[in-house]
Amino acid sequence: MNTSGEKLRLAVIFGGQSSEHEVSLMSATSILQNLDPEKYDVTMVGITKTGKWLLYTGPVEDLTTGAWERGPVTPAFLSPDPTVHGLVALGGTGAEVIPLDVIFPALHGKNGEDGTIQGLFQLSGIPYVGCDTESSAICMDKAVTHSLLAAADIEQAHYLWFYADRFDVAPDTIKNKIQARLDFPVFVKPANAGSSVGVSKVERFEDLDEAIRIAAREDAKIVVEEGIRGQEVECAVLGNREAQASIVGEIGASAQFYDYDDKYVNGTSQLYIPARIDEAVSDKIREVAVRAYRLLGCSGLARVDFFVTEDDHKVVLNEINTLPGFTSISMYPKLWMAMGLTYGELLDRLIDLAFQKAGK
Numbered sequence: 001m002n003t004s005g006e007k008l009r010l011a012v013i014f015g016g017q018s019s020e021h022e023v024s025l026m027s028a029t030s031i032l033q034n035l036d037p038e039k040y041d042v043t044m045v046g047i048t049k050t051g052k053w054l055l056y057t058g059p060v061e062d063l064t065t066g067a068w069e070r071g072p073v074t075p076a077f078l079s080p081d082p083t084v085h086g087l088v089a090l091g092g093t094g095a096e097v098i099p100l101d102v103i104f105p106a107l108h109g110k111n112g113e114d115g116t117i118q119g120l121f122q123l124s125g126i127p128y129v130g131c132d133t134e135s136s137a138i139c140m141d142k143a144v145t146h147s148l149l150a151a152a153d154i155e156q157a158h159y160l161w162f163y164a165d166r167f168d169v170a171p172d173t174i175k176n177k178i179q180a181r182l183d184f185p186v187f188v189k190p191a192n193a194g195s196s197v198g199v200s201k202v203e204r205f206e207d208l209d210e211a212i213r214i215a216a217r218e219d220a221k222i223v224v225e226e227g228i229r230g231q232e233v234e235c236a237v238l239g240n241r242e243a244q245a246s247i248v249g250e251i252g253a254s255a256q257f258y259d260y261d262d263k264y265v266n267g268t269s270q271l272y273i274p275a276r277i278d279e280a281v282s283d284k285i286r287e288v289a290v291r292a293y294r295l296l297g298c299s300g301l302a303r304v305d306f307f308v309t310e311d312d313h314k315v316v317l318n319e320i321n322t323l324p325g326f327t328s329i330s331m332y333p334k335l336w337m338a339m340g341l342t343y344g345e346l347l348d349r350l351i352d353l354a355f356q357k358a359g360k
Contacts, residue, residue, distance in 0.1 A: 007041040009101045010351070011078075011087060013117075014063065015047040018109030019197040019218065025063045027326035028106035030333075032060045034343040043087065043098055044068075045076060047107075053077045055089050055098070078103075082125030102354050103128040104347075106326060113323035114140035114192060127358035129350045131322040135297035139320045142223045143191045145296070152295050154288060155316050157307070158182055158226040161191060164216035175208050178224050185227040188212055190219035201227065228316055230309040233275045235289040236324075236335040238349060240299045240357055245286035246335040250275035271331060273338045277308055284315045292317060300353050303332045 012035075014028030015021055028044075035042055044056040046068055054069070055076035062068045076089040079097075086099040103126050111117060113130075115137030121128040131139065138144050143161035150156065160181055167174050178186065188211035190198040198218035200211035215222050236246040252270035275282065289304035303324035307316040324332040336346045 010040045011043040011045050011100050012104045012106055013045045014106045016107045016112045017051045018112055020109035021049055024106055024108050029060055029063045030326050030328050031106050035347055036344055078124055080123035085125055100126050102351055108323055127354040127360055129354045130300040131298050136322050138296050139322045141191050143221055154292055157228050161223045164220050164222055167212055179205055182226045187225045188215050189223045190215045191221035191223050193218040228307040230307045233308055234303055234305050234331045235285050236332045237289050237293045237302050240353055243290050243293050245289045246339050248275040248282045248285050249273040249331050249335050281308055281313055299357050300350055
């Protein structure tokens with residue numbers, strides 16, 4: 001890490017080709033507004049929905065509306081060559097290198113938290129915030145996550161998964177399997193997509209076809225999970241191998257389930273921090289969150305989501321998000337703020353962890 005007293009040259013990368021492009025713009029805005037200008041020399045890099053990389057030098061306020069794309073922007077890309085150690089901007093006078101010390105990806109969903117861009121960061125030799133390529137890919141794929149957690153005897157909802165092309169060939173076989181193994185209602189999800197995009201709650205066998213087709217638009221692999229009756233709770237984990245868990249927060253969802261609109265558009269869900277659960281249950285959630293985080297090789301940060309069952313208060317792990325929302329209403333920063341960290345201090349900790357992970 002830079003100890004010379006000079007500002008760290010930090011790139012915040014936002015946007016992306018995912019269904020969560022707009023959420024990324026909100027997260028990036030909150031991050032940019034809370035980075036200490038005394039500590040960081042910030043470069044803003046946006047990725048459009050078509051995958052074009054642009055160096056942006058306009059006001060932060062223009063991110064959320066999408067107006068940033070109209071400029072001032074310059075085509076740019078992150079060099080995979082570690083001797084460059086920075087961004088290459090393609091201006092009118094030719095290529096210019098903008099050296100970087102660290103990268104903060106404010107990207108969600110495909111090509112953002114699934115290991116693809118983390119591979120590029122790794123090649124570039126630049127430290128970066130968050131999980132590495134392998135753990136990002138594992139946690140993004142619900143089918144793989146389920147399989148690994150099941151092998152470690154971590155309690156989850158009953159589930160099964162299949163490839164969408166198998167459903168095209170033998171829909172009845174797969175639907176009968178779902179009916180035989182799982183109790184309705186079930187949730188049908190794309191294996192690789194974030195923020196509840198493509199997810200359907202299915203109450204009846206007859207509605208499976210449509211739900212599976214909706215999920216298949218997002219990913220080639222489909223996961224079906226048994227619905228759990230209980231409280232939805234979340235725990236924020238921070239750290240590398242010596243990770244810590246925050247207090248537990250609870251979501252009182254306003255919709256049928258905590259969906260994309262509920263999280264980012266309507267803002268109508270009620271968050272309870274701390275969650276309305278017994279201390280013993282809270283301790284169990286925090287312990288399982290850190291165990292799953294370490295088992296799956298996470299680093300930097302992740303939000304681990306659980307259910308606490310209605311009848312017997314059993315702790316059931318739902319999913320792990322390696323780049324959780326960082327908007328002003330997002331659970332991850334709110335949980336750490338409830339633990340006494342300011343938003344800015346949380347960002348500082350995450351950047352420090354990026355250097356630790358890189359051995360700098």
